[in-house]
Amino acid sequence: MNDWYFDRFGQAAFVLAEGDRFVSRNGRNLGWLHLGKQVFSLTGQPLGWLDNGVLRDRSGGVVGFMRSAGPYLPSIPGMSGAPGTPSIPGRPAKPGFAGSVSDPGNGGWSNKTIREFFGTDV
Template sequence: MNDWYFDRYGQTAFLLVEGDRFVSRNGRNLGWLQQEKQVYTLTGQPIGYLEKGVLRDRSGGIVGFARSATAYLPSIPGMSGAPSAPSIPGRPPKPGFAGSVSDPGNGGWSSKSVRDFFGTDI
């Protein structure tokens, strides 16, 4: 199942596809999920942590959340409706994953946009 994630403004931002790959709402591969919690760029650099439907950057700031999130959120914006799924791109080759990110704890909203977080055009 593919789960939509929303940004701090309640806008759909990206999907978690096949349980291990992040895809933008425009159908671009963004990054990887490893060990169910570690978030990496497409090139294998650790950038964040996913737990209970809440995606955090390395300092604990919230980048996005699923509608079904059960982890702490400082506020819940009004959420847009989930659009139809984009054309899902093929799986890129998995890189070697360098390092890891430990649970950064609860924070407020990240100052990073989804685009800045993943370091790629969405």
């Protein structure tokens, strides 16, 4: 089962498929989870950090979150219902990961949308 991640407005935005790949609600590959917490783009560029169901940008701003991540959020928006699981696309080739990402710490909400964060259409 894939758990939904919501954006700062409480809209279901993406799932973590197969434990290492972010997939949008429209069935598009968005990025990779590396070493359990480091988040990278599809091309291997460092983007942020995932911990306790909270996706943070490199400045510590919250980009997305799981429904169960409540205590780790700056505020909890009203949330939409979770849609059915999206069509999971085939796995793209895994890139070499450029550098590493460290825990940026906690911040408020990021000013980046999901699309801006991953740098791809969602």
